[in-house]
Amino acid sequence: MNPYLLRRLLSTIPVVLTVAVVIFVILRLAPGDPALAIAGEGASPAELARLRAQLGLDQSIVRQFFIWLGAMARLDFGSSLYYHIPVVELIGRRIGPTVFLAVLTLLISVPVAVFLGAAAAARQGTLVDRAVNALAVLSFSVPVFVVGYLLIWLLALKLGLLPVQGLGPADAPFLSRLRYFVLPAVGLAFGQVALLTRVTRAAVIDALHEDYIKTALAKGASFRRVLWLHAVRNAAVPIVTIIGLSFALLIGGVVVSETVFALPGLGKLTVDSVLARDFPVVQGLVMFFSLLYVAINLLVDLLYLALDPRIRY
């Protein structure tokens, strides 16, 4: 195995351990008793005690920590206190809609943002540049739920084109289910375009000042060809970095969109689990997100090799 790759993989161990300890301590220090949340308003003290014993919450925190650590070593993330199903299975059930939404969002936002960013960079200081910048500021400033409700109002309620919530019947054909993702993906893409456009614009402006661009133009290449084949390609490293981070953010942070469009994904599961103090699920999700960040960062680093031959690890 490549020594760099091995080093990066080994470096994930202390990261994961630190995350594990921190999340366990934070959850246990936060106020809130899962047994109370499960049993409800009218539960008797005896019923609560029974439930706490059943959930293992009557053990000392130190004992709970070592039990959990031992289970983690066996890759056992435990079961949800509410749903009584393994955390891994719960994450598996919810990851599909979130990943699909994240991919669709990037498929919409990346081409638009790269085109707008490159166009603004090519016409730096002109009306086009200012218009793109204004659009980026606008899309960055409008909250995703406002965009979401406006899209619902127009495309679902007024035009009746798209459904407003959920995933549709499980046995529906792919294209039919795709319709359920269009509104949330467009809503999320609206915000993503802002960030990606600005990064693309800055990276392409830098690239356009490089000597090889002048050389290419001096050799008679058209500006359009130089822009898209040379400048944009050489600006790819920061753009890919941002796309990678955006993907990770979308996986873990699409709570608002998942709520507005009632998509049962990981973001909504995270918030619900935190509010309900479903400790094993929160711990499992945080571990999953931290591993995802590590993996995506590693992938982005490896992509640099393909994008820029000068880079060596």
Added chain:
Amino acid sequence: MKLLSRMQTAFAGLAAAACLTAAQAGTLRVVPNAPLQILDPLSTTAYVTRDHGFMVYDTLFGTDMQGKVHPQMVDTYDVDASGKVWTFTLRAGLVFHDGSPVTAADAVASLQRWESRDTLGGALKARTASMEAIDARTFRITLSAPFGPMLEALGKPSAIVPFVMPKAVLDAAGDGPVKQIVGSGPFKFVASEFRPGERALYEKFDGYKPRAEAPSGTAGGKVVKVDKVEWVFLRDAQTAVNALRNKEVDYIDQPAFEQLPSLMKDPALEAIPRPIALSYVMRFNTLTPPFDDVRVRRAAMLAVNQEAILRVQIGVPGAFHACASVYPCGTTYSSTPADYTGKPDFAQARKLLQQAGYDGTPIVILDSPEVLSVAKIAPIMSALLQQAGFKTRIVPLDWASWLQKRTSTAPASEGGWNIFFAAWSPYDLSMPISSAPLTANGRQGWPGWFDDAEVRSLMTRFTDAAEMADKQAIAAQIQDRILEQGAIAPLGQTDHYSVVRKGSLDGLLPRIAATPFWNVSLTGK
């Protein structure tokens, strides 16, 4: 708008195709009042789990809309002259969803489990000498002393309900929640389609034998007229309304009060009134100063202005009602209290505070802004208490933290609390011995830990009483004692509204607690 109109026309055909999502024939799509997360109705008092229970399970007795108890799974019953030996015979031909017959042994196992989980069940358990199956359809409960509310207990319509489950499922569960959701109710739970917190699916149970009587409350014939009922959990209130307008769901159980004025104006929608959906109470921590002094509790009660509180919290004219009784007005035991009006008397409140020597230490009011049903009460009640001479401090918390904080018996200065507010389904407060806010057994009781031997003695007398007139008289005495001692302050009650598309459903019944989805049919609109 012209452009919009043209686009609307142009897309009319596409719209029809889009609406196919809602067109599965015979499937009623419902947005319940909360996400269904826990399936065992004996594991939680969450109302959504109780409602799920009434879909899947049946009960020995049912309660009609007038509060009268009628046999449901039971065919005949008998009590001996001493009032201590009760014999029940189940209807013939009852079967569980797995095809096995419902037996007296199932009923006994279910009742024994319920007795150990429910307050009213616990009261029955304390007087149960034995409970045994006599034959396949008959079982007997022998008591050590008469238990007046026997039928009311067995026909209890709200959490925790004595649902009948298969003995084998209960045995497999042990002390934990049941792992298989198998009932003998009008709908079968489709476990493979359940997505916790997202979606639940129920199919009509063809083996269900409805009673011949007309349906009322949880009693009578539960005739299912749709193939399936799908519960879709939409946490965002606006999303739920959008889904209803877009024909993706057919029924919203409890839209937010803020939405009601606009929903009521929408000609395509119909808001269906659901009388007495919630009752509100203010609870004091009687263990610590200043509310360990009855005069201070009484002073706080004199700050209550039910009309103002309900107007702020509910806001919809006609949907809220002042009610001074500790039992929800309109239920069996409600009556006008001797010494509490729910109207403010600030001068008298200040006088009481002075007599009690209240030192001006701010009282801590627990608030949970995320719980919309009570979210606005803390600020308005805080203002009213200030008018009465109190100093106040509101502590806002998320729901899980709020629940835990409420269990703290420490003084407010050491992380405890003084006052909180709660909203209850009225039938949970309708009987003295099963109403948590009326418990008077100190630290064994509901947070606030009111302790009073006289109330406990009255509760015992209530349990002994067999005649309704006696029970009502004792219930009134309990009410007067509770209010005189300032255990709680009733804050009034509210109706809810369910919302449907106009003309889209037929046969929707009034509800006593859970919304019944039997008798409902779809019109296709």
